[in-house]
Amino acid sequence: MKVFVTDGGERASLAVVRSLGRSGVEVHAGEHYRLSAASLSKYVTKSVVHPDPQEDCHAYIDWLEDFLAREEYDVLYATREITTLPISYYKKRLEQYTRVPFPDYDRMLLTQDKAKTFRHAIEAGVPIPKTYFVESMDELEAVAEEIEYPVVVKSRSKTMWNGGRPFTLKVQAENYVRDPGGLAEISSKILEKSGKMPLIQEYIPGEAYGVEMLLHHGEPRALFMHKRLREYPITGGVSTMRESIYDERLAEPALRLMKHLRWHGVAMVEFKVDARDGIPKLIEVNGRFWGSLALPVAARVDFPYYLHRMIVDGDVPVRTTYPAGVRCRWLVTGDLMWLASSLKTARSKAAVVREFIRYPCAYDDILSFDDPLPILGTMNGSLRGLRYTVRRLLSRNRSGTMGARCTKDL
Known part of the structure; x- marks a missing residue:
């Protein structure tokens, strides 16, 4: 088997690369710059540079179609919203050359458009804010x-x-x-x-949780849950430290919602358990691989490989057991940014430092003795991202506007 994984600078793409590579799948990776995290993984046998989907999704899709027509891949994987949605939108074009493991665009919109998501949650009887x-x-x-x-x-x-x-x-x-x-x-x-x-x-006060699933036309094939221990931005963002848990209060509404959507593929359902009444309230749904994917893989719930087998073979056995208390962090750069932000706003800096070091953690999204070089790609990507942000800010300041008005059209 041979697959192509785009978004090579993303933590989730690196987790996909490592998972499939360890399982004996030949993995090629792409990103819009050289020396991405995934391209430096020992599990990647070929890396390519493609157009930046952040600049023009049409140029990216045109390149991808031409590339897939010339190469022979069994499956195409992507992990960012700015790539999974265009790929889903142009799914019929790309499926001429390879398998695309995402739902059709109209169904993807059920998770991308929050109004649609919450209206379906109401229909399914899932508690929401x-x-x-x-x-x-x-x-x-x-x-x-x-x-x-x-x-x-x-x-x-x-x-x-x-x-x-x-x-x-x-x-x-x-x-x-x-x-x-x-x-x-x-x-x-x-x-x-x-x-x-x-x-x-x-606003829902309380702790944040994620329920990750692989579904076969709405029926569960794999299930995993985690609790967020830290996140950045600290006002609410991606998890920088999290641990595996199991809580039926989370599993039942998450499965009910995704069955209602007849979802096919992977998804993560985010909840906050309301501190006032103890009821999990839906926050959002990500209909794609998530940034903290390394945690379930570390806990032996290998979502990338399970999805791959389901796409190639048609179905997989149900897997819902895993150990609780497995922790994984995103030290570079997420948890370090959490530390810097928390030190800036906290009354007690010593308390922040104690919090930062108090969790023993055997796993990291990027750092790995088995596969050490991707951290260099992560640092390269972070520097490129910083330069991009500075350029955008300078451009906004010169033009006096915060950017063009957006539309829903790709």
């Missing part, structure tokens, strides 16, 4: 005084496209608001950038 679906600023003004604050204001889609170029609207500190004035301000910004009114949800 109190959510306001408003369609205009006038509707927002009518309910603003009735809302119980604080609330979280979210773009309906994290990633959108304008002329083939993706634009990301993440939840940051400014998205947490405590009064009608702040609600109107951030909602107006999101409407201007995305072209759609945002979702408004009550």
Whole structure:
């Protein structure tokens, strides 16, 4: 078997490469720059440089189609939203040459568009934060005084496209608001950038969890759960340290939702267990491989290999048992950024340092004695990302705008 894994700078892609490589699959990797984390893995036999999907998804897809037509791959894997969605959108073009392990685009939108996700969750009887679906600023003004604050204001889609170029609207500190004035301000910004009114949800105090699954047309084939121990940004972001757990309170609603969606493939369902009533509330669904993929693989729930066998063979046996208490961190650069951010805002810096070192951790998303070179690719990718961010900020400052308005069209 031979596969192509794109997004070679991503932690999830590295986990896919290592998983499939250890299983004897020949792995080739791609990224829009040389010396990515995956390309330096000992499990990659060939690496290529492709167009940057962050600049133009159409050029990326055209290149990918031509490349797949010339090479012979059994499966194409991708891990970022800015690649999985275009690949899903152009799935019929690419499936002429290889297998594509993602649902069709319309079904992918059920997890990418948060309004669709939460409406389906309501239909499936899955608990969600109190959510306001408003369609205009006038509707927002009518309910603003009735809302119980604080609330979280979210773009309906994290990633959108304008002329083939993706634009990301993440939840940051400014998205947490405590009064009608702040609600109107951030909602107006999101409407201007995305072209759609945002979702408004009550803030859920409590701890964050993930339920990862492999499903065969809505029926579970593999299941794993983790608790977030640390995340960056500290206001709510990706996990930088997490551990395996099992909790039926999480498994049941997650499986119910994905069965309702008739999902085929991998997905992660995120919850926060409400500190006020102990009920897990849905936060979001990622219909693709997730950043913390190295943890379930370390706990012997090998999602990349299971997905590969399901795509190639048609189905796989059910696997739902694993050890609890397995920990995995993203030291470089995620947990170090958590440390720097926490030291900046904490009253007790000693307490932050104690928190940083208190968890014994045998596994890391990147660092590995068995496969050491990808850390150099991670550092290279981080420096490139920093330069890209600086260029974008300088460009915005010169133009006096925060960027072009996005559309949902690829």
